[in-house]
Amino acid sequence: MLFLEYTLNGLNTGILYGLIAIGYTMVYGIIQLINFAHGEICMLGAMVTATFLGWAFGVDAIAIPAAGFVVFMTLAALMDGGFGILLDKIAYKPLRGSSRLSALITAIGMSLLLQNLAVMIWGAGANTIKVPEGYTSTAILQIGGRLGIRITFFHISIWLFTIASMSGLYFLVQKTRFGMAMRATAQNPTAASLMGVRLDKVVATTFFVGSFLGAIGGVAVAINKGSFDYQIGLYIGLVAFAAAVLGGIGSIPGAMLGGIIIGVVEAWAAGYLSEIPHPLVEGGISTGYKEAVGFTVLILIILLRPQGLLGSRGGDRA
Amino acid sequence: MIRSRIAPLVLCAVALLTTGCPPADGGKTDDGDYSIIVGGDGVFSPDYVKLAEGAAEGSYIITPYINDTSSPGIKAFSEAFIAEYKQEPDAWAALTYDAVGTIAVAIEKAGKPDRKGIRDALAAMNSKETGYPGVTGVTFFDKNGDCAKPALIAEVKGGKLTKSATQIDTSSAGEAKAGGDKAAKKAEGEPIVIGVAGPFTGGGQKYGEMIKAGAKLKLAELNAAGGVLGRPLKIVWGDDESTNSKAVNVANDFAARPELCAVVGHFNSTCSLAAKAIYKAAEIPALTPGSTNVKVCEGSDWYFRNLYRDDFQGFICSDFITKSLKKKTCVVFFDDDDYGTGLKTFFEQRAKETGLEVLESISYDKKSVTEFTSLVTKAKSKAPEVIFIAGNYKEAALIAKACKKAGLTK
Numbered sequence: 059m060l061f062l063e064y065t066l067n068g069l070n071t072g073i074l075y076g077l078i079a080i081g082y083t084m085v086y087g088i089i090q091l092i093n094f095a096h097g098e099i100c101m102l103g104a105m106v107t108a109t110f111l112g113w114a115f116g117v118d119a120i121a122i123p124a125a126g127f128v129v130f131m132t133l134a135a136l137m138d139g140g141f142g143i144l145l146d147k148i149a150y151k152p153l154r155g156s157s158r159l160s161a162l163i164t165a166i167g168m169s170l171l172l173q174n175l176a177v178m179i180w181g182a183g184a185n186t187i188k189v190p191e192g193y194t195s196t197a198i199l200q201i202g203g204r205l206g207i208r209i210t211f212f213h214i215s216i217w218l219f220t221i222a223s224m225s226g227l228y229f230l231v232q233k234t235r236f237g238m239a240m241r242a243t244a245q246n247p248t249a250a251s252l253m254g255v256r257l258d259k260v261v262a263t264t265f266f267v268g269s270f271l272g273a274i275g276g277v278a279v280a281i282n283k284g285s286f287d288y289q290i291g292l293y294i295g296l297v298a299f300a301a302a303v304l305g306g307i308g309s310i311p312g313a314m315l316g317g318i319i320i321g322v323v324e325a326w327a328a329g330y331l332s333e334i335p336h337p338l339v340e341g342g343i344s345t346g347y348k349e350a351v352g353f354t355v356l357i358l359i360i361l362l363r364p365q366g367l368l369g370s371r372g373g374d375r376a
Numbered sequence: 377m378i379r380s381r382i383a384p385l386v387l388c389a390v391a392l393l394t395t396g397c398p399p400a401d402g403g404k405t406d407d408g409d410y411s412i413i414v415g416g417d418g419v420f421s422p423d424y425v426k427l428a429e430g431a432a433e434g435s436y437i438i439t440p441y442i443n444d445t446s447s448p449g450i451k452a453f454s455e456a457f458i459a460e461y462k463q464e465p466d467a468w469a470a471l472t473y474d475a476v477g478t479i480a481v482a483i484e485k486a487g488k489p490d491r492k493g494i495r496d497a498l499a500a501m502n503s504k505e506t507g508y509p510g511v512t513g514v515t516f517f518d519k520n521g522d523c524a525k526p527a528l529i530a531e532v533k534g535g536k537l538t539k540s541a542t543q544i545d546t547s548s549a550g551e552a553k554a555g556g557d558k559a560a561k562k563a564e565g566e567p568i569v570i571g572v573a574g575p576f577t578g579g580g581q582k583y584g585e586m587i588k589a590g591a592k593l594k595l596a597e598l599n600a601a602g603g604v605l606g607r608p609l610k611i612v613w614g615d616d617e618s619t620n621s622k623a624v625n626v627a628n629d630f631a632a633r634p635e636l637c638a639v640v641g642h643f644n645s646t647c648s649l650a651a652k653a654i655y656k657a658a659e660i661p662a663l664t665p666g667s668t669n670v671k672v673c674e675g676s677d678w679y680f681r682n683l684y685r686d687d688f689q690g691f692i693c694s695d696f697i698t699k700s701l702k703k704k705t706c707v708v709f710f711d712d713d714d715y716g717t718g719l720k721t722f723f724e725q726r727a728k729e730t731g732l733e734v735l736e737s738i739s740y741d742k743k744s745v746t747e748f749t750s751l752v753t754k755a756k757s758k759a760p761e762v763i764f765i766a767g768n769y770k771e772a773a774l775i776a777k778a779c780k781k782a783g784l785t786k
Contacts, residue, residue: 060753067750071747120429120430182577182581183423184423195781197783205757205784279746283746284427284773284777285427293744294746324746324750328750328753328754329754332736332738332754341737345738345739345740345751345754346712346739346740347741348751349746
């Protein structure tokens with residue numbers, strides 16, 4: 059029973075890592091760039107959502123209408139998609155065709171720049187995202203008494219959103235003409251552009267979709283955690299990047315799978331690390347290492363399968 | 377590929393939605409009473425209540441100071457503070473206010489802004505009579521540089537930090553006195569410079585905000601009353617962002633300023649421990665208004681503090697749970713830094729002596745923790761009567777929120 063609850067907790071955080079990891083994996087699939095500023099894009103999504111909700115319903119509002127919450131979050135996510143495109147236009151496009159290392163360094167630079175920008179605009183203190191009454195606390199389903207497993211609207215909504223966005227992405231990439239253009243670009247950008255694919259449009263769409271999902275992921279991570287600040291993108295981005303690599307960078311289902319694996323392993327670590335006896339410390343291994351366990355699993359899997367779980371060795375990405 | 381992977385998920389979601397049973401009723405269930413949150417003094421901050429959004433209600437927090445305006449000395453300070461900053465002072469504002477006052481008196485006693493002279497003057501404040509009477513009681517030091525001050529219990533009630541009706545038996549707070557009864561005259565000449573170090577940005581920003589506010593208020597009062605030795609006092613700020621490496625930078629920066637004669641800070645124990653050696657080598661006296669780790673003043677004649685240590689705090693926390701709340705089981709959440717582990721160690725030691733059963737000690741790393749759901753699930757599986765938090769207000773608020781979501785607290 060307890061095991062089931064840890065697994066469920068892990069699944070809930072894992073799909074959020076997965077949503078964010080999609081942004082890394084798609085951009086890498088198209089232009090072979092590890093966009094280290096993606097974590098900050100997610101942070102901006104959460105910041106903008108909090109700001110919109112604050113404007114609309116007052117900073118001290120305790121409960122807000124559900125419709126308003128959805129509308130403003132979507133607005134913020136769309137805006138964040140725009141930030142993603144802007145990021146590409148300003149920072150990465152001028153470097154297209156130059157060495158991959160300079161683009162990578164630029165990405166790290168943008169990450170720092172966006173963090174400091176966020177401090178200037180929103181300050182360094184902790185922020186919270188207001189949610190509709192009972193959104194995260196009212197149990198839709200309660201198994202095993204007051205202290206049992208509790209499933210809330212929040213959980214149901216992130217599950218449904220994940221299912222919908224994964225299906226949508228599958229349809230976009232595999233079934234549409236535009237998706238074909240994306241896949242062609244991933245395989246060979248030069249040949250694709252010779253065939254009439256407009257590279258800039260493909261890249262911009264990729265950034266938009268990744269940033270949009272990242273913003274929703276960022277908001278959900280902030281709600282799940284309870285509060286957030288300008289640094290939230292740093293660590294979440296790192297975990298999501300690990301998830302993308304674990305699942306096979308370039309593969310969209312892989313990113314989700316990687317996210318879920320890391321989330322579940324972290325949750326198990328939180329639950330069972332202290333059961334493992336420590337030779338020196340009474341009370342077993344510290345649960346403070348729970349985040350480290352996720353990365354250990356990443357290393358193990360990469361050792362056995364360097365291309366990641368669902369990754370391919372060749373160029374068939376996106 | 378995708379379809380086959382998500383199909384089970386869809387089934388799960390549908391199954392859960394259709395079988396949905398009625399929501400759990402509030403109040404008591406067969407799982408026993410709701411748990412009570414007790415926090416160490418790191419939790420004492422108005423932002424704990426604000427960030428926890430209602431989940432903090434009913435928590436008890438140990439603190440060296442409560443803004444209890446029934447005491448005349450505190451009332452004057454509190455009114456001046458609210459007039460200036462539009463919010464109530466917390467413990468760290470009050471302790472910094474007193475720390476700056478203490479340094480000012482030490483400079484007066486030394487007769488000149490001289491580092492060695494100030495240190496000797498501080499060390500000479502070794503009894504209640506020779507100590508500095510401030511809003512947090514009398515500050516005086518033992519030969520180690522430590523300070524014995526009582527601990528109080530605050531309760532979160534109606535969204536505010538109030539003095540709890542249940543207090544543990546420690547001698548009541550010293551008689552608070554309003555400072556600055558000198559005739560107003562103009563301070564002239566070269567300013568006397570002191571440093572104030574704290575987390576002005578980063579995860580402990582609210583502490584820093586309060587420290588700055590407390591220091592500025594005392595500075596304004598001192599300068600309005602003729603300054604120190606007839607010269608104006610000036611503060612140089614050092615932001616350590618609650619991290620060791622930044623604390624070392626701040627200490628080196630302070631040490632490199634020949635005109636700087638004393639430091640108020642650092643706040644976090646871990647920062648104080650990191651900066652201690654630099655102040656000792658540079659022979660700058662430092663007075664911390666917040667570091668409670670037992671080792672902070674050890675092995676340095678130059679480091680002082682104006683509040684209790686974690687061994688005392690840990691004992692008080694444990695005794696409060698067993699004697700005042702009359703509870704027998706608890707789960708401990710502790711921050712994996714010098715403050716959290718230190719406080720937890722002494723808490724557990726006292727718990728063992730007095731028969732309070734620590735069911736589980738759960739550590740977290742505030743730099744990387746993404747969420748507390750699974751750690752709270754672990755706590756929940758032990759069904760403790762009390763949840764004790766040895767950490768900072770920000771993470772404590774997240775733990776309180778996660779406990780409420782999990783149905784562990786009301």
